[in-house]
Amino acid sequence: MEVYKIKGANRLHGTIKVSGAKNSAVALIPASLLANSPVTIEGLPEILDVWTLKEILEEVGAKITFEDGTMTIDPTNIVDMPLPNGNIKKLRASYYLMGALLGKFKKAAIGLPGGCHLGPRPIDQHIKGFEALGATVSNEHGAIYLRADELVGSKIYLDVVSVGATINIMLAAVLAKGRTIIENAAKEPEIIDVATLLSNMGANIKGAGTNVIRIDGVNELHGTKHTIIPDRIEAGTFMIMAAVAGDGITIDNVIPFHVEALTAKLREMGVKVEEYEEQIFIPKPENLQAVDVKTLVYPGFPTDLQQPFSVLMTQATGTSVITDSIYSARFKQIDELRRMSANGRVDGRTAVITGPVNLEAATVRASDLRAGAALVLAGLIADGETEIQDIFHIERGYSSIIEKLQGLGADIRRVEIKEIEVNNE
């Protein structure tokens, strides 16, 4: 199996470029199935989730080319094939095939999605939306079966603000008859990105990015060309890295407005953040102070940055408290950071971390994507050589992470090791 080996304590310096947004990419790709001619998406990240979706779309008959971040998807000959198993379970966003295929064929059969284990991640709000549009939905042996004679627009109030449900309902509604209104919709930038693609395909969507989205169904959607937004979570991870291990780092291809909640927290800790049009510069920080963080829906502090941020807290003076109000069990990184001598404990939805401490290298396991990112950051500052196992989680969401970090002077390698070495630990 492959692991990352990181020799810590090199201060990092230079410019690091952010890739296209994972959470947009994984929705834009299924959205393209709704068109009747090819859709080209530029700037896609080369991450496992994108490769997996490509394979799933090919299974249903899409013709796809993918080179240098540009994917062209020709959905002209796709079929309404059931997808109860296999690749579907490798990522969370396979749930977007429900909305896209239901919208296109008025029926779909899709296995329950995978993705990071962060506590319960129900999809009841997605189903509520599909049912409101006229679909009957059943769960048969772990796959969701959706069928409708026709889809008719409806008013849907989301009981929980959900990124996935908001996008999935948009996907199902763009070809429905009449008007759909999504109330209490999520407002993440990725939702605007997907609405932009759909609008350029001919859909009629108003209000994406606010908590009320109005969709007037159209008869047909056509191909188009779209450039994806930068990944605000990857950008945020690099900003935290600059604060924890940097000696002057420029983060390139970022929309500063998308990471404002993080910028505010970094400044509260004593980190200087210089914002430019598409770049952020963070000089070498001094004297980090403890802060409290609570994750919230956008534009609040993103849950996806809470785990990397916890590493910064280990370097701040005093006791920091993080509360994750989105997920009930998103602190698996804390146990691994404790192996590296961090002083942290978890109590329900809260982690309490006291610093500063000198982290020490250890063999650790990435339990999920952002826990993995947190361990990479910890490895970059720890004394000695850290080994991170289960790196597929990290590569589900970070494009060319090894090469990007090496570009800043990090001593990080992907290494093949024998299973026996793992079992002996």
Ligand SMILES: CC(=O)N[C@H]1[C@@H](OP(=O)(O)OP(=O)(O)OC[C@H]2O[C@@H](n3ccc(=O)[nH]c3=O)[C@H](O)[C@@H]2O)O[C@H](CO)[C@@H](O)[C@@H]1O
């Ligand atoms: C592929 C993708 O875009 N993943 C992101 C998406 O996940 P995802 O779309 O799964 O997250 P949601 O916004 O739907 O979930 C937010 C909260 O609502 C709950 N919920 C959600 C749907 C539902 O039907 N019922 C329900 O109770 C979830 O359990 C969670 O507590 O948004 C999350 C919150 O910003 C991010 O952490 C993920 O990176």
Ligand SMILES: C=C(OP(=O)(O)O)C(=O)O
């Ligand atoms: C939780 C995440 O991803 P997913 O929803 O794909 O599991 C994430 O990107 O941090």
